[in-house]
Amino acid sequence: MQVTLIVNGKNYTRDVEPRMLLVDFLREELGLTGTNIGCDTSQCGACTIHLDGQAVKSCTALAVQVDGSEVTTIEGLGTNDALHPMQQAFWDEHGLQCGYCTPGMIMAAVKLAENDNAISESKIRHGLEGNICRCTGYQNIVKAVQAAAQTMQSEAGDEQWQRV
Amino acid sequence: MATSIGESVKRVEDPRFIQGKGRYVANLKLPGMVYVAIKRSPYAHAVIKRIDASAALALDGVVAAFTGQDLKDAGMGALPCGFNPPDIKVPPHYALATDKVRYVGDGVVAVVAEDPYTAFDALELIEVDYEPLPVVVNAKKATEAGAPQLHEEVPNNVSFYWALGDRAEMDKVLAEADHVVELELVNQRLIPNALEPRACVAQWSDFAEEMTVWTTSQNPHLIRFLMSAVTLGIPENKLRVISPDVGGGFGSKAFHYAEEVIVPFVSKQTGRPAKWVSSRSEAFISDSHGRDHITTCKLAIRNDGTFLGLDVTTHANMGGYLSLFAPLIPTALYITLLSGLYKIPTIFGESYGVMTNTVPVDAYRGAGRPEASYVVERLVDIAAHDLKMDPIELRRKNFIQPDEFPYQTPVALVYDSGDYDKMFDKVVEISDYQSLLQQREQARSQGRLVGVGVSGCIEASGVGPSKAVIGLGSGVGLWESGSVRVHPTGKISVMTGSHAHGQGHETSFAQIVAGTLGVPFADIEVIHGDTGRTPFGLGTYGSRSASVGGSAILRSCEKVRDKVMKIAAHQLEAAVEDMVYDASNGTIYVQGSPDRAKAFAEIAVATLTAHQLPDGMEPGLEESTFFDPPNFTFPSSAHIAMVEIDPKTGEVELTHYSAVDDVGKVINPMIVEGQILGGIAQGVGQALWEAAVYDDEGQLLSGTMMDYTLPRADGFPMINIGRIETPSPTNPLGVKGAGEMGTIVGTVTIANAVMDALAPFGLRHLDMPLTAEKLYNAIHSAGNGHHNGSSNSSSNGTGNGGAL
Numbered sequence: 001m002q003v004t005l006i007v008n009g010k011n012y013t014r015d016v017e018p019r020m021l022l023v024d025f026l027r028e029e030l031g032l033t034g035t036n037i038g039c040d041t042s043q044c045g046a047c048t049i050h051l052d053g054q055a056v057k058s059c060t061a062l063a064v065q066v067d068g069s070e071v072t073t074i075e076g077l078g079t080n081d082a083l084h085p086m087q088q089a090f091w092d093e094h095g096l097q098c099g100y101c102t103p104g105m106i107m108a109a110v111k112l113a114e115n116d117n118a119i120s121e122s123k124i125r126h127g128l129e130g131n132i133c134r135c136t137g138y139q140n141i142v143k144a145v146q147a148a149a150q151t152m153q154s155e156a157g158d159e160q161w162q163r164v
Numbered sequence: 165m166a167t168s169i170g171e172s173v174k175r176v177e178d179p180r181f182i183q184g185k186g187r188y189v190a191n192l193k194l195p196g197m198v199y200v201a202i203k204r205s206p207y208a209h210a211v212i213k214r215i216d217a218s219a220a221l222a223l224d225g226v227v228a229a230f231t232g233q234d235l236k237d238a239g240m241g242a243l244p245c246g247f248n249p250p251d252i253k254v255p256p257h258y259a260l261a262t263d264k265v266r267y268v269g270d271g272v273v274a275v276v277a278e279d280p281y282t283a284f285d286a287l288e289l290i291e292v293d294y295e296p297l298p299v300v301v302n303a304k305k306a307t308e309a310g311a312p313q314l315h316e317e318v319p320n321n322v323s324f325y326w327a328l329g330d331r332a333e334m335d336k337v338l339a340e341a342d343h344v345v346e347l348e349l350v351n352q353r354l355i356p357n358a359l360e361p362r363a364c365v366a367q368w369s370d371f372a373e374e375m376t377v378w379t380t381s382q383n384p385h386l387i388r389f390l391m392s393a394v395t396l397g398i399p400e401n402k403l404r405v406i407s408p409d410v411g412g413g414f415g416s417k418a419f420h421y422a423e424e425v426i427v428p429f430v431s432k433q434t435g436r437p438a439k440w441v442s443s444r445s446e447a448f449i450s451d452s453h454g455r456d457h458i459t460t461c462k463l464a465i466r467n468d469g470t471f472l473g474l475d476v477t478t479h480a481n482m483g484g485y486l487s488l489f490a491p492l493i494p495t496a497l498y499i500t501l502l503s504g505l506y507k508i509p510t511i512f513g514e515s516y517g518v519m520t521n522t523v524p525v526d527a528y529r530g531a532g533r534p535e536a537s538y539v540v541e542r543l544v545d546i547a548a549h550d551l552k553m554d555p556i557e558l559r560r561k562n563f564i565q566p567d568e569f570p571y572q573t574p575v576a577l578v579y580d581s582g583d584y585d586k587m588f589d590k591v592v593e594i595s596d597y598q599s600l601l602q603q604r605e606q607a608r609s610q611g612r613l614v615g616v617g618v619s620g621c622i623e624a625s626g627v628g629p630s631k632a633v634i635g636l637g638s639g640v641g642l643w644e645s646g647s648v649r650v651h652p653t654g655k656i657s658v659m660t661g662s663h664a665h666g667q668g669h670e671t672s673f674a675q676i677v678a679g680t681l682g683v684p685f686a687d688i689e690v691i692h693g694d695t696g697r698t699p700f701g702l703g704t705y706g707s708r709s710a711s712v713g714g715s716a717i718l719r720s721c722e723k724v725r726d727k728v729m730k731i732a733a734h735q736l737e738a739a740v741e742d743m744v745y746d747a748s749n750g751t752i753y754v755q756g757s758p759d760r761a762k763a764f765a766e767i768a769v770a771t772l773t774a775h776q777l778p779d780g781m782e783p784g785l786e787e788s789t790f791f792d793p794p795n796f797t798f799p800s801s802a803h804i805a806m807v808e809i810d811p812k813t814g815e816v817e818l819t820h821y822s823a824v825d826d827v828g829k830v831i832n833p834m835i836v837e838g839q840i841l842g843g844i845a846q847g848v849g850q851a852l853w854e855a856a857v858y859d860d861e862g863q864l865l866s867g868t869m870m871d872y873t874l875p876r877a878d879g880f881p882m883i884n885i886g887r888i889e890t891p892s893p894t895n896p897l898g899v900k901g902a903g904e905m906g907t908i909v910g911t912v913t914i915a916n917a918v919m920d921a922l923a924p925f926g927l928r929h930l931d932m933p934l935t936a937e938k939l940y941n942a943i944h945s946a947g948n949g950h951h952n953g954s955s956n957s958s959s960n961g962t963g964n965g966g967a968l
Contacts, residue, residue, distance in 0.1 A: 027191075033184070034183070034184015034186075036190075036411070040444045041444065041869055041870050043869035044869060073184065074184030083179075083182065087183065091174060091179070094174075094175065094837075097412070098411045099180075099666070100186065102182060106182065121882070124877070128876075128878075132359060133359070134357055134359045134846075136845075137841035137844055137846075137883070137906075139880065140838060
């Protein structure tokens with residue numbers, strides 16, 4: 001089946017099997033391997049992306065199901081020279097070790113912290129329940145999200161982050 | 165000012181990870197690649213009667229299918245066991261089963277297709293006829309008369325027996341002691357669950373007659389050696405193994421796995437690059453598991469709290485085959501750690517390594533040491549309860565004292581350094597222990613179930629001194645390589661045999677170089693995980709990277725520095741003894757005349773031109789070191805936790821956690837703290853949630869992330885971290901291992917806290933995981949008078965013992 005998606009601002013049309021998962025479409029068809037696969041039961045959140053503005057586990061959708069949608073992956077979040085505040089905060093706060101959960105964790109955290117510059121520790125911990133990190137014990141991830149929430153609000157007027 | 169040792173430098177590896185540029189094996193795609201999927205046994209024990217892959221082979225897009233016999237016929241060797249204590253019986257372990265399957269998940273057929281979806285379709289079309297056999301999953305039951313037998317080579321399923329100590333002396337101590345605390349406990353089986361599933365890619369080149377294998381390994385050099393010498397038979401100089409970014413290991417990626425035989429075999433057979441990526445469900449039944457001990461233990465004490473002796477018997481479940489390091493875990497990494505932080509004059513420890521119809525068990529974070537600390541610290545806690553002593557005071561009474569190092573324990577090890585009183589002083593301070601106790605009393609007076617748990621532990625890390633480990637049964641020495649290559653521009657490549665899979669070596673190893681040579685941090689690159697680019701090394705596990713791998717790098721830096729000093733002295737026409745190396749900026753000058761100086765980069769280029777070197781000196785600036793430590797390092801921990809149990813649900817809330825660790829000198833405090841925090845989370849996971857559960861038919865009931873409860877963000881409070889430093893004298897950096905400490909001590913700290921919360925019910929011990937269901941039932945049956953925990957210790961060792 002033919003499917004067209006806008007991924008990180010670019011249009012892509014591909015002919016794929018109807019059973020192809022969105023995450024496989026991103027990784028195998030588009031080569032966007034920043035989105036990792038950590039489980040097969042939608043538990044771990046490593047494959048979290050933004051689908052039409054919402055944080056979604058990309059293993060839970062078929063590519064053909066989301067035909068016409070807008071997708072942002074970790075590759076579309078920031079650039080090397082202009083990291084997204086959430087990326088910067090994960091780096092600053094040592095919010096990652098092996099890095100495997102990190103793209104999904106960052107994508108989930110961005111949506112969590114949006115519009116809430118004083119997000120509480122408890123809200124962050126519950127909000128990230130769907131993302132498993134086996135390395136960090138989460139403490140520095142919580143700190144990173146708190147730090148980024150503040151930066152994101154203070155930069156809210158900045159066009160750069162409005163699109164994600 | 166150069167970056168130096170001891171600074172919390174931000175990690176240089178992070179920019180690629182936070183941007184989705186991690187170089188994981190699953191991301192690798194090569195032209196013409198075929199995809200491998202593995203048909204695994206649904207039975208825990210069965211004879212393979214017939215395999216028919218014809219329907220699969222007829223499917224469009226299927227390239228080939230291979231059985232265990234095909235691999236055997238092609239000369240693929242059985243997977244090795246690399247730690248062989250005396251009289252061990254090692255059953256053959258083929259990459260794909262040939263005659264029988266011995267656990268659910270045992271590989272039977274490898275199918276190869278043009279794309280992964282087709283490969284999975286093909287699995288469904290392969291027919292295998294099995295004749296089911298009786299199953300045993302419990303290590304103790306497997307040794308009983310009449311138990312199902314797994315391997316002809318292993319009578320009664322006991323692969324090995326290992327003991328330290330004098331049985332008669334132990335019996336005498338137990339008989340004469342004022343008091344003996346006795347406990348039966350299970351250290352439950354865990355599934356490591358590194359978030360990146362394992363993966364393997366292989367590419368055979370007919371042109372170069374070379375095999376390249378990309379694999380998710382903590383240990384690429386050792387894997388190459390084993391592939392070459394034991395399984396694939398490809399000479400090492402024609403075999404390159406690359407472990408790029410690896411998404412967590414925790415021990416489970418340190419072993420030579422079946423897929424590392426199958427995938428290269430497929431590539432050679434098909435002449436195309438081949439790829440296998442594990443699914444999570446597959447990982448649950450094909451990654452090595454951890455722990456799984458059934459233990460009986462006794463602590464003999466005097467009425468004043470002095471420890472007299474410790475007696476431990478363990479049945480360790482090895483699973484269906486012996487994984488690479490498996491026999492090491494319940495022996496040399498377990499029995500030898502039973503002295504804990506304490507002077508215990510008499511210790512007897514014995515382990516039986518038992519085959520069962522379960523996934524093979526091997527090292528998982530801590531590997532033997534969490535099991536040891538769980539035994540010791542549970543017994544000590546119950547002893548404190550029996551003697552009505554504060555648990556910290558009882559521990560202090562028995563600590564090895566700072567002036568007693570090096571300390572020879574009765575179980576073979578010589579501890580290097582430590583100050584356990586100081587460590588506990590610090591944790592008492594940062595946890596505000598007295599306040600926690602007051603909060604507990606107040607809560608109890610309100611009828612709430614609040615407990616405070618204390619634990620201290622020791623670890624033998626930095627594995628390890630080669631003579632010692634070979635003497636214990638290891639097949640290889642455990643030294644490490646570190647090379648420092650100074651390019652003519654002054655830029656530096658560091659090659660290490662260690663492997664980072666989250667530990668941040670690219671940062672902390674660069675700090676060692678920057679701090680020693682005074683070169684800009686940005687000019688240093690650390691290369692690891694590629695046998696084609698780094699000298700042979702032994703990889704990362706057993707908290708060895710900093711102390712063994714880091715020390716090799718430090719030594720090489722010192723050799724570079726010495727050569728640079730000689731060249732600078734020659735060019736400045738001064739005596740070497742008069743030269744000063746300023747490691748803050750990489751300047752070499754004549755003592756008293758700072759203007760008579762050379763910059764590091766100037767000397768680097770001089771080793772290229774080579775016309776102004778001292779007579780007889782070789783050009784070039786590259787040094788290598790193979791560092792073999794004289795001893796292990798012995799980090800220690802003191803942790804305190806507070807929990808509250810909801811009596812209505814049995815659920816545990818972790819309300820406070822303070823951790824003080826002594827990991828010796830610290831290269832990067834931020835990274836070390838991260839290691840401790842992550843380790844604690846896995847420790848809490850074992851105590852409260854995680855368990856591999858098998859039914860009697862050998863089916864893994866907790867075989868997905870829906871059924872196996874991994875720690876999540878909402879399970880923790882903010883944890884207080886403190887540190888004391890007693891430098892290790894066994895390596896030039898003075899460091900001790902940090903990666904496993906949190907797990908080794910965290911588990912038992914939580915268990916002690918939960919049991920403290922249950923003390924009002926008279927409950928002495930419950931086996932982990934301390935789930936809501938288990939606690940709810942325990943509380944409610946105790947409330948009904950079904951439990952009386954007052955009698956599982958005894959005077960003069962006559963008690964009936966036992967856990968609940």
